[in-house]
Amino acid sequence: MTISPSRSAPANWSPAWRKSWGRQGGSAMRDRVAEWLRQNERTIAPDWIKLVRTQGGERDRKLTTRELERQFFTDFYHALVLAVEQDSEAPLVETIERIAATRVSQDFQLEETLDIFFLLKRLIWDRLIQFYSAEAALSRMYLLEPTFNRCFRLLSRAFTRASRKLLSERLMEAEFMTRRLAIATEEADRALSRLRILYNVSRAISSTLDLDQILAAVAENLMSVAQIDRCAVWLVDKAGQELSVATVRGIEAERLQGAYLSVQENHSVVTRAFRTRQLQIAGRVEAEDALAPLFPQRSLLAVPLQGEEQPVGVISVDRLAQDRPFETAVIEMIQSIADQTGVALHNTRLYEELVELNRHLDQRVRERTEELARLNREMAKLDKKKSDFVAIAAHELKTPLTLIQGYAEMLAEGGIENMPPEMLRRQMMGIVKGADRLRMIVEDIIDVSLIDTEVLALNLELTSLSNVIELACRDQMEAAQDRDVAVEMEPCQDLPYIEADALRLHQVLSNIIGNAIKYTPDGGRVRVSARHIPSQADQPDFVEIVISDTGVGIDLDEQERIFDKFYRVESPDLHSSSKTRFMGGGPGLGLAIAKGIVEAHGGRIWVESEGYDPVRCPGSHFHILLPVRSAWEDFRGRETAKD
Template structure:
């Protein structure tokens, strides 16, 4: 029941109760007149009315208070919902992935923008709210923006792609716009969603460009693969590349198989004079792509650029051809007019170089395989022809091998006989020599008067016998060395004392030739173990040779120093020629290097190794002499052989250094003796002492004779 209905009900009940109460009061009081009858009901009615009215007023107030409370609660709930809706709207607006703008449809003013919008344009929100939509677009695209606004007003929605916008810093970007009209009765708004599609457009353009490039590249490769002949492949590649870049000429250089450089492989539309020059010139193998306007000088240009400029070409572009990460060639294209290559074109040109290089390499491999196949077929044909001859030759070969084997055995037998003969003849010479030497000594020592001529003849006989005795002794030493029966009696000695003793022995001979002998750094050499007798013979022989081959008044120097295996390794290439096995057995010991340097006529380099062979003599045989001091005097050629054998028996080696032989300039010679400071790890073999046939001695060894 509504409050109005309740008031009417209460009013009716009040009137009814008043009349009934008035009539009842009149009956009780005995009032019969009408005014009197009406007075009491009226009073009762008034009293009742006021009573009821107060009660109803209280109820109405309570009811109104309840309704006001309920209305207030509903109002609070509605406000809370409105605030929640506003926050939700704000959250959706700010959290949107795209820029959102709300414009007034009539004025064009910006009323709302989200965070993406301010970030996209670079303005603050307050700055953007003072702008209109046209303020956000560059002048050329404002008309398109106005058309979009009119279309939205007319149709209620609109869309625009690739519309340009301008940021606060002046940078332009492309945007995709979706707009719709919102009617709010009292005003109309335009809701705009803006997406930055600059990168999308760029990616789409790049994809289209890549697809175009792949299509072109596939066409080039397809054309090149139509043939496996290298010349055809190169011509097809060059023609297709020239068409792609609208070039008037082109040239391809390929790397030679030996890697020495590049040579011209093919060309198109070049004059003969330029072609001839380019055949002899090519880019280096490390060249990378280049693009030149030939009218502008460049600090670093390849030979193709230089010659193309001289021939009148205006623009040139070159790219290396790669296969398996290696440069196999360079492709150049030329233009008669000035042209600037874009970065995309240069990148595509480089891609062509990487892909086409593989095709060219395959064609080259196929050409090589074809050539090798042809060679194999020719070789097979020759092999078939030769097989018959080979079969015929096998019988002859067996016969020849049998003859060679018999000849080798005969040579070995003769070599053994020769060595045995040397030992025997040396031994047999000692007996008559002893008689001759003893007889001449007796005759010279006797007091029997003799003429001057007799004494001179006896002296000549005595000197000749002594010289022959030395030769026999040397032959016996060589025999012992060849038999490997040399026994060393090592003792501790000092090099300076040893050589000082020898100097005193050679002083008369040095004085006769007016020569000087100098020592250097000998006292710094520590004591070492060696056979004194053998070393005296080694240095005596070397010193005697130095005196013989130095002119009168010359100088001889003997110097020594310590040397280790590291320094010797630096000379291995030279020293290995004189003793091939020395570096295998030298171990970690230190060595004493003794140099005997003369100021003589020198030794030719082609004789450095031969002078250590038996019976080998340097120079003219006319200089042969049995004397010990005659200039260029020559003996039987055994001295250096014995020196080499005795030094190597100590675990060392000997070699010679001399630039040449010159009788006028006297370049001199240096003989080096290398002796270990410690015991060698193993005794060396003496292959140079084996027979002249190069085979190892067999059979009975020659007799071991004592001189």
């Protein structure tokens, strides 16, 4: 019959077997069994390993013989021998604890390890049967049974403890990894937030050249950093002498609005950052700092904004003073933003300068264009005036020449010796009258030329202005009577004598009074008045002459231009060589000559009129202001000095 050992003590043994076992028991038997185990170690241990490779658990079967040899088989076998010999579990404890720890760490189950020990128990039984009789083999196996039971019990307990320890370690490791993951996640979130801020700032400053928008984007994005309570951007003025807050965001931002600092201020974190071109950190703003009242009990970080050649400003961020400083990553982010902002501000200023230059150039172009257009208009008017003058001068010259030619031909055809004296006198007077008219036209042209070249000479002497006015009025009486225009002269005998060229003043008054008569309808009135204006603090004595008429008036736009040479208000088609015809045009030289003579005396001439209205006839008032002492000598002295 075949006998095999069970996993527990042989409970079905007969009383005879048990009696036999009792007789054979004791320490002597244990020593013999232990010695037998030692003697057969060389065969039992390798066969045990082979048995595990063929009949062990799935994972153990996958191991090589060498890998199994490096495990616990030899150590356990030696401990088993000692436990049998000493009838104690003490030699097994350390080895089984180590086996359990190793197998648990490798995720082996308890059943898989128990199977290995059962395979050893079966292998030992097989070898006992080969060496001893059935009764002797059973007695020895019965002696080994308690030792194996201790092994199984110790292994179960060790597995439980190792599993609990491993679970605890893995739980602690999981908690540690969870904390590490939370810290890493938080750091990743902060890094992502910093990257998002950098991206937002980069996008904002690259999409605009507007200074306010760039500064607002920088301050608002930096305010999203948890460590920052307030952010301000300081810009230096064009002179490079003063830093002032251009924009500010955050807690108590209004306290920094309008703040400024001299660049030369030594006791300030902001100015040190600007001058040294390096970031400055104050864990707590010191009392001697110029900005201490604006940053009470606060930590301050100042980063310069680098321009192309020199800083253009400073970014300052602050928060309540704490033991923990600003994080390095936050400082690096602010430095990166400051570098980008400095370049953007430099580009913005270049753009603003370019815009201002373009605006200035556009303005200059518009001004020059307007000036050229005005000059073109003036040239066109001048060309028209010259054309009109040529037409008028030709008419003016042609009329007296025709008169002279006609009378000369009559004298030539009729013969002077056969002509009655009265007829001869009339023809001779006609020739003289025509010659006088030619002389006057030529003299006017010469006077205009002298005035243009500033070589008009004055014969200054003490002159009674009232006599000159009276003579000029008398000379125009005949023309006024032809038109039924009353010429009135207000009393002016109390006027002082003045330094003047009497003939030239007579020429001026005659031209103006003659014009007043010509542009006053029949039945109208021309009044001449004069008054003395005493000297004041910085003004000498003056005499003012006013020639007023009840004529058609002068348009407001024409009141300065009528004094230009060749300028005529009416069309050249209305030209008339008559001095009395109503609104008959002349050569357009009289008022230009009058202005030149008055200004040569150091005086001024102008006209006042409500406007041109041939129906209502608002009239005109010509004012002539003359100094009592002429400025001609001073003018001539300056011209001589120039030469």
